Amino acid sequence: MAEDRSPERSPLRLILALIFLVLAPLAAGLYAAPRAVPQPQVGVARLSYDIFSQTTFDLTEQLAYARQDPAIKAVVLIINSPGGSAAYSEELYLDVLNTRGEMPVVATIDLLAASGAYYMAAAADEIYAKPTSAVGSIGVIASLPGAVFIEEELLTTGPYKAFGGTRDGSVRQIERAKLAFLEAVRNGRNGRLLADDDFLSRAEIFTGVQALELGLIDGLISNEEAIQRAAELAGIANYEVVELYPLAFAGAEQPAFFQYEPPPIDSQKLWAAPTNLPPGMYYRYVELPSNR
Amino acid sequence: MRKGLLFLFVFVLLLVGPTAVRYLRFYDLNPIERAVPPPYDPANIGAVPTPASAEFVDKPAVGEGLILLDMAHENNFTADDTAYLDGRLAARGFEMLPYKGGDLSLALRTVTAFIVITPLSEYTLEETLAVTRFVEQGGRLLLVGDPTRFSVTFDEEDFFAPATVAADPIPLNSLANQFDIVFNGDYLYNTVENEGNFRNIILRKEGFSEDRLVDGLQKLAFYSAHSLQVGPSGNSLITADADTWSSATDRPGGLTLAAISHQGQALALGDIHFLIQPYSTVFDNSEFIARIADFLTEPVGRLLTLGDFPYVYRRPVNLVYTGSPDLGPDAFDEIIALQDAFRRVDRDLSLAAESVDDEDVLFLGLYNQAGDVAEILASAGISLTIDPPILTAAELAEVDLEADEAAVEDSGGMETAVRLIQSDLGSIQMSGTALILLNEDAGQRRVIVLAASGQGLGNSVNRLLNLIPLNADYALSDCLLQDNLALCPSNVPGEPVEAELISSGEPPGPPMEEGPLPLEEGDLGGFDPGADFVLQGSISVGQTVTGTLAEGESHAWIFTEGSATVDIYLWGEELDGVLSVFGPENELLFTADNGVTGDEEQLLAIEIPDAQPYAIVVRDFFGNNSSYSLTVLTSTGSE
Incomplete structure (x- = not known):
């Protein structure tokens, strides 16, 4: 008896073919797609109040997280700060510049981005503010070393070991730091600065409107629009906005599922003159008493 | 074969499709091109240069x-x-x-x-x-x-x-x-x-x-x-x-x-x-x-006035008594006090019989013996009129008895006698008035002090002494002052216009500043120091005494030269002084406690009505151990 070799396909084969040729690759594709192309995110980091060791650490950790997370395609820095330590401001500037090499960084100023805070912002691709935000104060503030003396019972191996240097030398160091600040701003703004160094050296605080006229910022928009602008620069759509702080520090301080609420800005604390400032160089706005 | 390729294509499409769809959903295929900032190198910022110093060597003219x-x-x-x-x-x-x-x-x-x-x-x-x-x-x-x-x-x-x-x-x-x-x-x-x-x-x-x-x-x-x-x-x-x-x-x-x-x-x-x-x-x-x-x-020839005494002098100063009187111990006190005061402000004062052209001069004398300075007075528009003349004892001895009587009557103050100082300030009676004039001629600076009596002259010298300290109060405030002429009260009630300067008294002993006078019997009168004060001795007008207070101690100095109007000064570097004056019956009359440690306490124009013993009491406000100096001067009237 002869075997039936009709071209009729058995249902089993059809089912197997459907699974193998359609469902399996589709399932694999659907599984792999979010991993290969995760939903892009715009990370939001905040610089609030003084720039010192803790704020610098917090921000650099968030930027490091953004750089290592493939989903994060842009970073927005929301700034409310009078600046602070010169070295920490420079650390933030360099870290933002480093991040900018990998993804767009947009800075947006709420109330105040003065001195070291603007120094950091200058490293971003673009800077935005509100019309009456306070922007600028490009300069250095530092106390000079006191008069030098020597003591009978305290031996040092150099004339300035106990003082750091001469007063006159300190003046020139401070001036050089100011020149470096200006260079950093000019470098970061990359041709968009419209004011000359002599004018910026006055270290004035400008409103957002003035800052725009001087090329210190790129526009007057809301933080939401700044996030959209960061997304545009990153070339992404349908993105998710994430706060970087809880992501960078999840587990250390609070569980990741916890809804993070950035603390509100206390204006009084923001504008307050610092107390007990240790000796050193600062990129910080310090408002002196009004009747001065 | 063709069917196989088709299957493979569908397979790959289904496998990659979701990813591609997702990519197209999330990413713009034509993104904005971001500007790349230039490399940042802060080390390229040049150092701020240290400015050069000029090689200047100061070669000044040395003056003083x-x-x-x-x-x-x-x-x-x-x-x-x-x-x-x-x-x-x-x-x-x-x-x-x-x-x-x-x-x-x-x-x-x-x-x-x-x-x-x-x-x-x-x-x-x-x-x-x-x-x-x-x-x-x-x-x-x-x-x-x-x-x-x-x-x-x-x-x-x-x-x-x-x-x-x-x-x-x-x-x-x-x-x-x-x-x-x-x-x-x-x-x-x-x-x-x-x-x-x-x-x-x-x-x-x-x-x-x-x-x-x-x-x-x-x-x-x-x-x-x-x-x-x-x-x-x-x-x-x-x-x-x-x-x-x-x-x-x-x-x-x-x-x-x-x-x-x-x-x-x-x-x-x-x-x-x-x-x-x-x-x-x-x-x-x-x-x-x-x-x-x-x-x-640089020397600018600053115009100096009488109020600048003794700083008007630029050269050594001769002290010359007009009329060349015989000087006794009273005059020595004056001279010593002036020399000391001049020395303290870096000026030399030496007694001389007459002025020397290349040195400055201070003339002291009576109106009746002012012939030596008449020319200088005349050049300043001042004339002295004493009519009839007042004769000295030596002059009197040379005239006969009748003439003597007439002269004595005249000098006794006949109602018709004229004793006037005439100047731009008008005519002023010599009695009760002292004249102080600053004059400069041929580079020589001259100050002339004239009075009607020896006591008036002494008071005027005290007035000058009060002008000398750098922190002095203005001692010419009660004088009629115009340009470089001052007419001042001599503070001698009923002052006679004396014929000649007669200085007398005990032979000169050690300078009065060197120590207090011992108390003599009856000096205390009714004043009872009790346990409150430690008696130190007596103090006179023109005298400066020094002392050291032990902790909690008060010193009492007895003054018996009333009636008088005096200024009392108390000072000690570490003393917060309290200066008081007690009357003969132990009653507190005056007290001064205005300053702090190191300040001078003053009681000015204090009236001591009689010659009874008055106690000048010194203490430290905090009762601390401290040294002090106490001075009593005839008051210049400033209060």
């Missing part, structure tokens, strides 16, 4: 003199700030004398220049006038302001009250305005070209006016400066360039940092820092400072 430095108006500077200028002045033989309070016009008597640096408290009208007069008479004035020298005070009771800031422009302007110069309450800045900082202004010769203070200088640096306004009678000395701005106006150009009065007597500078090391050596600053020192020390 004093310069008054104001320290009585909360002046905000330290000794270090003036050290460099002080060194330049010392190289010229001049010494800076601090002015810490008191009558400024008296303090200015002895100096050639007055320096005011960053005062924070205002000058009184009297002080302003004194300085103006000083400058008008040829004195030099240096005003230095600085925007960094202010003080901030807080109201400790009102926490929310704003801080009060005291700055130097207002006090400085009360002086500077007299010379058409105004210190602005601003600071200057230059962000284009500066000396290491925006507030360190570089000044170039293009901004220097034609004045010997800046002629030939190339470049200066001022380190934080006020700008100055200069009126029509002032001259701008140093002007900043077009890139220097004022914080007050935020406008650049034409800003003056140093100005000088039209007569060249008052110099105003907007910065103190250029006077301080190391800034004093930057560019031509050191040469400019040397020229400022020249400005302050």
Whole structure:
């Protein structure tokens, strides 16, 4: 008896073919797609109040997280700060510049981005503010070393070991730091600065409107629009906005599922003159008493 | 085969499709191209250069003199700030004398220049006038302001009250305005070209006016400066360039940092820092400072008045008694006291029979023996009329008895007798009046003191003694004063116009300052020191005694030379003195406790009505162990 070799396909084969040729690759594709192309995110980091060791650490950790997370395609820095330590401001500037090499960084100023805070912002691709935000104060503030003396019972191996240097030398160091600040701003703004160094050296605080006229910022928009602008620069759509702080520090301080609420800005604390400032160089706005 | 390829295509499509769809959903295929910033290398920022110092060597002309430095108006500077200028002045033989309070016009008597640096408290009208007069008479004035020298005070009771800031422009302007110069309450800045900082202004010769203070200088640096306004009678000395701005106006150009009065007597500078090391050596600053020192020390022939006694003298002084009287111990006291007082202010006074042309002179004498100085008096428009003449004892001995009687009657004060001093001030009775005249002829400076009686002359010498200390109160305030002539009360009731100066008394012993007189029987009268006071001895008019208080101790000095009007002075470096006068019955009459440690306590114009014993009691407010000196002088009437 002869075997039936009709071209009729058995249902089993059809089912197997459907699974193998359609469902399996589709399932694999659907599984792999979010991993290969995760939903892009715009990370939001905040610089609030003084720039010192803790704020610098917090921000650099968030930027490091953004750089290592493939989903994060842009970073927005929301700034409310009078600046602070010169070295920490420079650390933030360099870290933002480093991040900018990998993804767009947009800075947006709420109330105040003065001195070291603007120094950091200058490293971003673009800077935005509100019309009456306070922007600028490009300069250095530092106390000079006191008069030098020597003591009978305290031996040092150099004339300035106990003082750091001469007063006159300190003046020139401070001036050089100011020149470096200006260079950093000019470098970061990359041709968009419209004011000359002599004018910026006055270290004035400008409103957002003035800052725009001087090329210190790129526009007057809301933080939401700044996030959209960061997304545009990153070339992404349908993105998710994430706060970087809880992501960078999840587990250390609070569980990741916890809804993070950035603390509100206390204006009084923001504008307050610092107390007990240790000796050193600062990129910080310090408002002196009004009747001065 | 074809079917296989189709299957493979579908397979891959289904596998990659979701990813592609997702990518297209999330990413723009034509993203915005971001600008890449240039590489940032802060190490490329050049160092801010340290300015060069000019190789200036100061070769001053050496003179001698004093310069008054104001320290009585909360002046905000330290000794270090003036050290460099002080060194330049010392190289010229001049010494800076601090002015810490008191009558400024008296303090200015002895100096050639007055320096005011960053005062924070205002000058009184009297002080302003004194300085103006000083400058008008040829004195030099240096005003230095600085925007960094202010003080901030807080109201400790009102926490929310704003801080009060005291700055130097207002006090400085009360002086500077007299010379058409105004210190602005601003600071200057230059962000284009500066000396290491925006507030360190570089000044170039293009901004220097034609004045010997800046002629030939190339470049200066001022380190934080006020700008100055200069009126029509002032001259701008140093002007900043077009890139220097004022914080007050935020406008650049034409800003003056140093100005000088039209007569060249008052110099105003907007910065103190250029006077301080190391800034004093930057560019031509050191040469400019040397020229400022020249400005302050050069001989200017300052017009001196009688009120400037004894600083009117520039050469050794001869003390000459007119009429060549025989001098007794009373005169020695006067001479010793004057010599001592002169020595304290670096002047030499020596007794001489007559004046010498190349030395200055102080004449003392009676009107009736003023023939030696009649010519000098006449040149000052003063004549003395004594008619009929008063004869001395020797003259009387030479005339016969009848003539003697007539002369004696005349000298006894006939109603028709004329005893007048006639001058521009009118005719004034000699009795009760002392005459003091300053006169200069051929470089010789002469002061003449005449009185009607020996006691009146003694009181007038005391008046001069009171003028001598640098911090003296003005001792001519009760005198009729015009130009260089003073007619003063002699403080001798019913003063006779004596024929000749007769000095008498005990033979001269040790100087009265060396110790108290011992108490004699009956000296205490009804005064009972009890356990409260430790009796020290007696004290007389013109005497200075010293003592040391043990802890909690009070010293009593007995005064028995009433009736008299006296001034009593108590001072000790570590003494917070309390000075009291008790009457013969132990009753407290007067007390003074106005100062703090180191201040002088004074009881002025104290009336001691009789010759009973009065106790002058000295104690320390805190009962501390401290030394003191106590002086009793005849009152000059100032209270």
